[in-house]
Amino acid sequence: MVTKPMHCIVWGAGLMGRLLAHSLAQAGHKVQIYDAADPQGNGSAARIAASMLAPLAESAITEWPVVQMGQYSLERWPALIQELPAPVFFQQEGSLLLWHRQDALQAKTLVDKLYVNSKQLPDACTPVSINADQLIELEPELGGKFQQGLLLPREGQLDNRQLLDALLQSLQKYKVDIHWHSALSMADVQNMACNGVDWVFDCRGTGAKADWQQVRGVRGEVVRLHAPHVNIHRPVRLMHPRYPLYIAPKPDQVYVIGATEIESNDTSPASVRSTLELLSAAYSLHSGFAEARILEINTQLRPALNHNLPGIRQSSPRLLQINGLYRHGFLVAPAMLDAVLGWIHGDTTLAERFQLLQDA
Numbered sequence: 001m002v003t004k005p006m007h008c009i010v011w012g013a014g015l016m017g018r019l020l021a022h023s024l025a026q027a028g029h030k031v032q033i034y035d036a037a038d039p040q041g042n043g044s045a046a047r048i049a050a051s052m053l054a055p056l057a058e059s060a061i062t063e064w065p066v067v068q069m070g071q072y073s074l075e076r077w078p079a080l081i082q083e084l085p086a087p088v089f090f091q092q093e094g095s096l097l098l099w100h101r102q103d104a105l106q107a108k109t110l111v112d113k114l115y116v117n118s119k120q121l122p123d124a125c126t127p128v129s130i131n132a133d134q135l136i137e138l139e140p141e142l143g144g145k146f147q148q149g150l151l152l153p154r155e156g157q158l159d160n161r162q163l164l165d166a167l168l169q170s171l172q173k174y175k176v177d178i179h180w181h182s183a184l185s186m187a188d189v190q191n192m193a194c195n196g197v198d199w200v201f202d203c204r205g206t207g208a209k210a211d212w213q214q215v216r217g218v219r220g221e222v223v224r225l226h227a228p229h230v231n232i233h234r235p236v237r238l239m240h241p242r243y244p245l246y247i248a249p250k251p252d253q254v255y256v257i258g259a260t261e262i263e264s265n266d267t268s269p270a271s272v273r274s275t276l277e278l279l280s281a282a283y284s285l286h287s288g289f290a291e292a293r294i295l296e297i298n299t300q301l302r303p304a305l306n307h308n309l310p311g312i313r314q315s316s317p318r319l320l321q322i323n324g325l326y327r328h329g330f331l332v333a334p335a336m337l338d339a340v341l342g343w344i345h346g347d348t349t350l351a352e353r354f355q356l357l358q359d360a
């Protein structure tokens with residue numbers, strides 16, 4: 001029910017832009033979208049991501065508001081997906097943390113940290129130590145290789161590309177005016193904002209760097225495999241001396257292996273070193289990956305703010321900038337969405353609860 005339809009421009013149609021545009025259009029607002037790239041989302045971090053929804057696992061490296069947003073969003077995703085005109089794979093059967101014998105010491109530090117952090121979450125999220133037999137029950141094909149591990153119950157994942165596509169279909173259904181290959185500048189947007197536009201939502205991710213000093217890119221490299229000889233159902237995190245590696249199973253026996261995390265705005269193709277590390281990690285988890293086919297090796301930048309937390313700032317009366325989704329965009333997006341929708345209706349409760357407010 002809309003009391004007063006607004007005219008909104010969504011600037012950037014990656015994860016946050018599509019989600020926001022969908023909700024605004026569904027609520028009866030007039031929405032226009034401008035994106036620098038194409039309907040497939042090439043050019044967005046959203047297309048490359050593994051889209052794991054792992055608040056407790058992320059708690060090891062992030063601040064508490066992100067974990068809270070993750071908990072909130074895990075509850076919200078099923079309803080959001082339900083609204084969409086096409087199916088989106090969503091799973092909440094927990095994720096696994098595994099380690100090879102030589103990484104046991106490093107794993108213990110992480111496991112201890114996760115137990116401590118989990119005390120602030122509902123009991124259902126408490127990690128469960130598992131032995132080799134329990135691992136066989138959970139993931140039969142991983143049994144034998146690992147003597148122990150940790151199950152993080154209630155963690156989830158979704159299919160990022162199905163989500164982008166289903167959101168696009170929803171925008172088309174609501175006849176949203178979409179302009180692809182349209183990289184607008186701040187001057188373009190300011191001109192538009194003078195012509196009866198109520199709100200411009202800047203969802204450009206790293207594309208906003210020139211206009212928001214604290215925005216930076218964090219390079220991530222991932223490999224997409226088709227592995228018909230591998231049956232793993234849950235996302236698996238594997239201890240690694242340099243960065244946590246994960247294997248995220250998607251529908252149709254596709255696996256996303258990721259991800260490096262490098263402080264750089266370099267979007268050149270993945271390095272040999274990173275690719276070797278990612279692929280050897282996959283092979284060390286399951287020898288069936290040896291016969292997998294490499295579908296893609298991708299590089300993309302995660303949009304981060306200086307404190308690595310998400311943020312919203314109102315840089316002029318009609319311009320709301322939403323950024324800093326960093327390595328947990330899918331984890332926090334529904335919470336960001338509700339905070340933004342609240343904000344434009346004068347309710348900053350969620351934005352304050354999740355400490356999203358940034359100085360203009």
Ligand SMILES: Cc1cc2nc3c(=O)[nH]c(=O)nc-3n(C[C@H](O)[C@H](O)[C@H](O)COP(=O)(O)OP(=O)(O)OC[C@H]3O[C@@H](n4cnc5c(N)ncnc54)[C@H](O)[C@@H]3O)c2cc1C
Nearest residue numbers: 012014016036045046051052184205207220328329330331
């Ligand atoms: C390797 C990798 C792995 C990841 N894994 C996970 C994960 O497992 N779980 C998780 O929760 N998150 C993950 N993420 C993070 C997640 O993908 C991002 O946080 C999220 O996509 C950010 O959303 P966004 O909408 O802000 O930016 P994006 O998704 O990057 O979208 C920005 C959009 O703005 C457009 N744009 C840019 N400049 C302009 C311009 N001037 N004019 C118009 N349009 C413009 C771009 O074309 C793009 O479509 C991962 C990211 C990467 C790179």
